Amino acid sequence: MGMRRVSAGLIAVALLSGCGATDDAATEEFRASTASASASALTKPTCLGENLLDIGNGVTVPEPTTIPADFVPTSAITCEGDWGAGVTDHAVSWVEEHRQGNLDSVMAEFALPSEQDGTCFTDQPLPPVVWLVDDRGLGMRPVVPTGRCGEFKWDAITAIDALPLRERIVHQVPVTPEVEARFAQ
Template identity: 30%
Template structure:
């Protein structure tokens, strides 16, 4: 399996918007930095860094130890002799059913002489002449191991923009990383959702809009449209139905048959008064033009059976559906 870390010479893999200023560290700062905490008994990324790569994190964050403390990131103590490096992370890959899944990975390298040389470099000092862009590079979760199985989190020397030095990026791309473990964390998109052209998850926007205010009435501004529509239906877990933005998981969907579309759009053009109701829907439908050019339409398939029309220019309109509309939005 080819490691995604082989492209680290191009980017250190995490990119997030954030401020970027020069470091105030002098050229001898590497010698003054506190030594990294040495932890006994490396086991695996699954145990030592189970959430590595789950969210973007800054390099000063540690990993909780069994005691609840976090190992200090710092310089490599002279008494610690690294013989291997481990990178823990996450990535998205194709799933077995044609969808996508998120996996946690553990990669190991033992030819790390050039990496150690780069990690022992000092932080570069800002001179005020270098223009830094607004992106912040997020380093990988890196650990060094010695021949006793102890490990530590090394500081990654930074350049004048407070990003890992070019030598560090090149060194991380250099060792031959071997994948030693891959664990499926969760499904990102099922094969069924991909085949239907639907996202795996969606928010119940009828609930969101009615909780945050009362949209205008739908009807007069919601004329039947000629553009083909895609139907995506989602189910909200019971434990999340009362939330501010309840997420639904994909159930079924696909292009809406033309004979159904006409009936659906007529139903969405009715002028019935919206019932006074606060029952969360367990299932809701999302209708979007195949060419993404028109309004989005949301329909509660149970509960209050309301619908919401959201034009591209804004101004959501709320309407009242019924059992007939819900039936038209059954499996395609």
């Protein structure tokens, strides 16, 4: 349990976000199916979903999707590992940051179209898990747009990081001895 699922979950998020090769028809079909999402499909945001981390809590979070036209976020949450901290007491740190402020630039950056054409690929770090949250405390996970070679357009993440930090929570996520050994290398 632990790091392997974290890595697998983050890779899956990247592939669903447009990191993998897709043809134009599949991309358009995905966009058409997600464009019909509405604000009624919002959920309580969490950084501790089973499909994000292997923690066995029974909570599954929705996959990233396009932002519904009727959705008005008032805050953003990011979730990512503090892998540089290593393993402490058989656990790794998973950082949850809550930010609030004017989200106009965040929304503008997430609205940019993805441009991936499948002719090239790039090796890159994965962006954090992102939640956009409305004034009722309900949220959705937006797709991070990608460039021509599948590279993430980090301006959306940078715009979130520029918002005032309201709360920072560090979760300790248990890891298996095998995963712990990888951190020691």
